[in-house]
Amino acid sequence: MDQILTISNWIIHWGAIIVFALLLLVFVYFSILYLIDIRQTKHTIRRNYPLIGRMRYTLEHLGEFFRQYFFAFDRDELPFDRAERSWVYRAAKHEDTTQGFGSTRALNQKGDVFFVSSAFPKLASEAVEPKAITFGEHTARHPYSTNSIVNISGMSFGALSEPAVRALSIGAAKAGVWMNTGEGGLSPYHLEGGCDIVFQIGTAKYGVQDSEGHLDTDRLKKVAAHDQVKMIEIKLSQGAKPGKGGMLPGAKVTAEIAEVRNIKEGEDSISPNRHIDIGNIDELLDMIVKVRELTGKPTGIKLVVGEMQFFDDLFSEIHRRGLEYAPDFITLDSADGGTGAAPQTLMDYVGMTVRESLPGVVNRVTSYGLRPRIKIIATGKLIIPGKVAWAFAMGADAVVSARGFLFSLGCIQALKCNHNTCPTGITTHDKKLQKGLVPEEKAERVANYVSEMKHSVGLIVHACGVSEPRELTRQHVHIIQDQSNSIRYSDIDPIPEEGKRAG
Numbered sequence: 212m213d214q215i216l217t218i219s220n221w222i223i224h225w226g227a228i229i230v231f232a233l234l235l236l237v238f239v240y241f242s243i244l245y246l247i248d249i250r251q252t253k254h255t256i257r258r259n260y261p262l263i264g265r266m267r268y269t270l271e272h273l274g275e276f277f278r279q280y281f282f283a284f285d286r287d288e289l290p291f292d293r294a295e296r297s298w299v300y301r302a303a304k305h306e307d308t309t310q311g312f313g314s315t316r317a318l319n320q321k322g323d324v325f326f327v328s329s330a331f332p333k334l335a336s337e338a339v340e341p342k343a344i345t346f347g348e349h350t351a352r353h354p355y356s357t358n359s360i361v362n363i364s365g366m367s368f369g370a371l372s373e374p375a376v377r378a379l380s381i382g383a384a385k386a387g388v389w390m391n392t393g394e395g396g397l398s399p400y401h402l403e404g405g406c407d408i409v410f411q412i413g414t415a416k417y418g419v420q421d422s423e424g425h426l427d428t429d430r431l432k433k434v435a436a437h438d439q440v441k442m443i444e445i446k447l448s449q450g451a452k453p454g455k456g457g458m459l460p461g462a463k464v465t466a467e468i469a470e471v472r473n474i475k476e477g478e479d480s481i482s483p484n485r486h487i488d489i490g491n492i493d494e495l496l497d498m499i500v501k502v503r504e505l506t507g508k509p510t511g512i513k514l515v516v517g518e519m520q521f522f523d524d525l526f527s528e529i530h531r532r533g534l535e536y537a538p539d540f541i542t543l544d545s546a547d548g549g550t551g552a553a554p555q556t557l558m559d560y561v562g563m564t565v566r567e568s569l570p571g572v573v574n575r576v577t578s579y580g581l582r583p584r585i586k587i588i589a590t591g592k593l594i595i596p597g598k599v600a601w602a603f604a605m606g607a608d609a610v611v612s613a614r615g616f617l618f619s620l621g622c623i624q625a626l627k628c629n630h631n632t633c634p635t636g637i638t639t640h641d642k643k644l645q646k647g648l649v650p651e652e653k654a655e656r657v658a659n660y661v662s663e664m665k666h667s668v669g670l671i672v673h674a675c676g677v678s679e680p681r682e683l684t685r686q687h688v689h690i691i692q693d694q695s696n697s698i699r700y701s702d703i704d705p706i707p708e709e710g711k712r713a714g
Contacts, residue, residue, distance in 0.1 A: 299595070303663075305659045305662075324689065326671055326675055328674045328676075338673060338678060341665075341680055343357060344356070344586060346509035347539040350584075352508075355442055357388075359387055359389065361609075361612060362609060362612075363388065363390040363391060364613040365392065366393045367396075367417075367459070368393070371637060372636055373467075375620060375636070376400040377404070379404075379654075379657060380404030381403065382616075382653070384406035385654060388407075390404075394415065395417055410440050410442070411444045412446065417471075419473075420473060435505070435506035435507070442510070444511055445495075445498060445499065446512075447495075447512055456481060456482025460479055462477075462631050486498070492525055493528070496532065510538060511541055514542075516543060516562065517561075517563065519571050526576065529579075539585070541588070542588040543589050545562075546562030547592055565602070569587070570685075573706065574705075574706055575712075580709055590611045590612060590613070594618065596667035603681060606706065616657060619656045619657050619660035620635070620648065621637070622635055623635060686699060688700040
């Protein structure tokens with residue numbers, strides 16, 4: 212008993228000393244911070260409110276993560292509100308996507324669209340699979356046919372982590388959709404799942420560039436030799452930063468990424484704001500033909516539309532040169548699109564949204580008689596069925612999405628894509644953060660998202676009285692003019708007579 216009392220007294224004695232020492236250290240620590248705050252001159256809040264002012268930065272940081280859970284309503288947030296994100300999450304998990312008690316979407320706001328339901332909608336027994344479309348059937352040695360309606364847009368290895376790319380590749384193969392590599396080159400992880408691949412050539416031509424930044428034909432042939440690589444996309448600009456090239460911080464340029472991109476490890480990877488060898492329409496058309504002839508694969512372009520006159524000039528020059536110079540597809544990105552980090556100035560103020568550009572470009576390609584030659588792919592915040600169906604009604608042949616598939620992987624819109632600190636492991640190369648992203652598990656969610664998107668777009672299609680998405684037209688969409696009036700899209704932006712300008 213005496214021994215127990217001795218030990219207890221010893222614990223109490225030294226415990227008190229340790230607690231006192233810790234309290235003293237805390238006091239000294241905060242005293243030092245107090246003195247630093249009142250003496251520094253850079254931060255007004257900290258100088259006027261020492262110690263307490265520091266809480267502002269902590270709360271600001273935490274607010275980025277908790278705002279969406281505690282303070283935001285279903286339709287409040289940007290770039291994607293809770294309602295849209297929740298639909299994707301539920302779809303990816305193969306959960307019920309129905310909702311009770313009515314819509315939380317405002318249905319009478321000027322500019323909003325809705326679909327015209329038919330008095331005689333299609334029965335489930337009348338539903339058909341989406342029609343197949345063929346890219347490059349008139350020009351490429353190896354045309355590409357697919358009936359997929361929603362595919363994975365360009366996201367580079369480097370901007371995305373290894374497990375994220377693997378999950379997307381495996382999921383795309385399960386769902387039967389294509390995956391765009393983005394401008395960061397073709398990695399083994401793109402090929403791993405066995406999916407169809409669109410290889411993107413960005414302005415820096417990563418993976419297929421020579422020492423001076425020009426196209427290395429041998430490297431390109433090696434990439435195109437993969438059977439999985441079905442098409443080549445020449446990117447002129449992208450939604451996150453129209454007028455500026457891609458940006459990958461040096462901290463994310465690992466040895467493996469450097470090898471795939473053919474660049475130096477650990478250095479910032481900054482693409483030029485345009486291809487150094489494509490400075491006008493003539494050079495663009497020459498490059499399209501060169502790439503198509505080298506690879507034998509359908510070749511197209513991707514851009515954010517800035518001026519419609521570009522398409523008048525482009526299509527007129529195609530007619531002058533010959534139809535073999537036409538791109539096999541045009542991917543229209545939206546000025547409000549983009550998964551990567553970008554200057555806010557460009558994101559907020561440069562380029563057209565796909566909502567404005569898609570109808571206009573479809574009109575022009577049709578009026579120049581090039582619709583049979585050129586397929587139109589739409590992208591830019593098209594992550595839910597209503598927006599995908601709208602794109603088909605405007606004349607798109609296919610839709611691609613980046614952020615929709617990021618949400619299917621578990622993205623929580625933390626807006627940390629450029630800091631290598633993504634909490635879901637999607638856009639970071641920190642192995643500790645990547646461990647939560649299990650590719651095999653997330654691949655199932657990617658496939659589920661595609662499956663539910665196809666089903667839900669079909670609900671809209673059948674409600675409109677047609678059998679599949681590519682039968683939708685502008686006659687099926689109304690746009691709200693004011694709170695008591697709406698008109699058909701076809702009345703404000705009809706598709707012109709085909710071939711009208713071809714001469």
